[in-house]
Amino acid sequence: MALLEVSAARKSFGALVVTDGVSLTVEEGEVHALIGPNGAGKSCLIGEISGELPLDAGEIRFGGERIDALPVHRRAAAGVKRAYQVPQFFPSLSAAGNVAVAEIARTRTAWQFWRRASTDTAQKFLASVNLQSSERRSAQLSHGEKRQLELAMALAGEPRLLLLDEPLAGLGSGESARMVELIASLKGRYAMLLVEHDVEAVFALADRISVLVAGRIIASGSSAEIRSNPDVRAAYLGSRH
Numbered sequence: 173m174a175l176l177e178v179s180a181a182r183k184s185f186g187a188l189v190v191t192d193g194v195s196l197t198v199e200e201g202e203v204h205a206l207i208g209p210n211g212a213g214k215s216c217l218i219g220e221i222s223g224e225l226p227l228d229a230g231e232i233r234f235g236g237e238r239i240d241a242l243p244v245h246r247r248a249a250a251g252v253k254r255a256y257q258v259p260q261f262f263p264s265l266s267a268a269g270n271v272a273v274a275e276i277a278r279t280r281t282a283w284q285f286w287r288r289a290s291t292d293t294a295q296k297f298l299a300s301v302n303l304q305s306s307e308r309r310s311a312q313l314s315h316g317e318k319r320q321l322e323l324a325m326a327l328a329g330e331p332r333l334l335l336l337d338e339p340l341a342g343l344g345s346g347e348s349a350r351m352v353e354l355i356a357s358l359k360g361r362y363a364m365l366l367v368e369h370d371v372e373a374v375f376a377l378a379d380r381i382s383v384l385v386a387g388r389i390i391a392s393g394s395s396a397e398i399r400s401n402p403d404v405r406a407a408y409l410g411s412r413h
Contacts, residue, residue, distance in 0.1 A: 173236055174197035174198060174199050174200075175198055175199060175200045175202075175234065175235060175332060175333060175363050176196075176197060176198040176221070176232070176233070176234055176333055176363065176365070177197050177232070177233040177234075178194060178195055178196050178197070178217075178220075178221065178230070178231075178232050179195050179230055179231050179232075179233075180193045180194070180195055180229065180230040180231070181193070181194040181195070181217065181220055181227055181229075181230035181231075181232065182194075182227065182228050182229040182230050183213075183216060183220055183225055183226075183227055183228050184228060189387050190213040190216040190387055191213045191216055191217050191220065191387050192213075192386070192387035192388050193230070193388065194213075194217055194230075194384070194387070194388070194389055195230075195389065196382050196389060196392065198333065198363050198364075198365050199363065199379075200363055201359070201360045201361070201362070201363055202363055202364070202379045202380065203355070203359055203363075203364045203366055203377050203378050203379050203380075204363075204364070204365050204366070204378065204379065204380045204381075204382065205365075205366045205367075205368060205374045205377065205378035205380070205381045205382070206218075206365060206366065206367045206381075206382050206384055207367075207368065207369070207371060207374055207381060207382075207383055207384070207398075207408065208383055208384035208385050208407075208408055209385065209407070209408055212384045212385050212386060212387065213384055213386075213387040214337075214367045214384055215337055215338075215367065217384070218254065218335050218337050218365070218367060220232070220240075221247075221252065221335060221365070222244060222247060222248075222252060222254040222335055223239075223242060223243055223244035223246075223247045223252075224244060226240075227240050234247070234250055234251075234252060234332075234333070235250065235251075235332070237250075239252075248329065250332070251330065251331050251332030251333060252331070252332070252333050252335065253326040253329050253331035253333070253334055253335065254326070254334075254335040254337065255319075255322045255323055255326050255334065255335065255336050255337060255339060256322070256337055260322060261310050261318070261321055261322060261325065262310065263309065263310050263311035264309060264310075264311065265309070265310055266307050266308060266309060266310060267294075267298055267303060267307075267308070267310055267313065267317075267321050267324070268294040268295065268298065268307065269294075269310075270310055270321060270325055271293065271294035271297050271298060271321075271324050271325055271328050272293065272294045273325075274325040274326075274328040274329050275293045275294065275328045275329075293328060294324075294328070297324040297325075297327050297328045298321075298324050300324065300327060301320040301321075301323050301324045301327070301354055302320065302350070302354065303317060303320040303321060303324060314347075315342050315343065315347070316343050316344070316347035316350065316351065319339055319343070319347075319351060320351075320354070323339070323354070327362075331362055332362070332363060333362070333363045333364070333365065334358070334362050334363070334364045334365070335364075335365050336355070336364055336365070336366045336367065336368075337367045338367055338368055338369065339351055339355065339366070339368065340352070340368055340369075340370045340373055341369070348370065348373070352373050352376060352377065355377055356376075356377060359377070366378065371409065374395075375395040375398075375399070378395060379394075380392060380393065380394065381393065381394070381395060381398045383398060383401075383404050383407070383408060385407045385408065390403050390404065390407060391403060391404050
């Protein structure tokens, strides 16, 4: 049984259908990448899985239990954690403070134990994403550091599944390489559904790849299978890959 099972997921906004009968699975410890052109419905599908967008039809199961009727916080408590295209955090807090908030949200620790949560947990998770600038206000971090911080916050929530929505967006070449190394270091420890436009990074990281075009999955398989698929090349990859 797969950790995540999405079956015939459909979502529309009026006449615009953003996911049209999408089915996919993510196994324990697997990196499953979702690629496709802009407007294909990738981020909408991530929102449907996290609970931010309700399905019109279909179902989502996590750990064998149906979750598509659950609110965001219940799915997060079950272990579904999302990182956004634009990192989400409290800019006035330090990196350690933000991770402490994530820890407190997970454990429902009383606020008077803030200092203990910060020192005992935050530094560990910041170290796990190679973020050293823990005492500066988070607003002062570089874009790449902000992405590292959001990932540390997700890890503090003890995820079973990480939903990574374009983690390389806006990063320079050096920052992108470091983020790819970081995601690779988490492989096997967490299941991940990765949405990313950097197809070379996807080919390097993913165990499986699904291609979403106009709200529909047109192909799924290994990197080699996706590279050689004529429908994928025509719809997305083109002649460069």
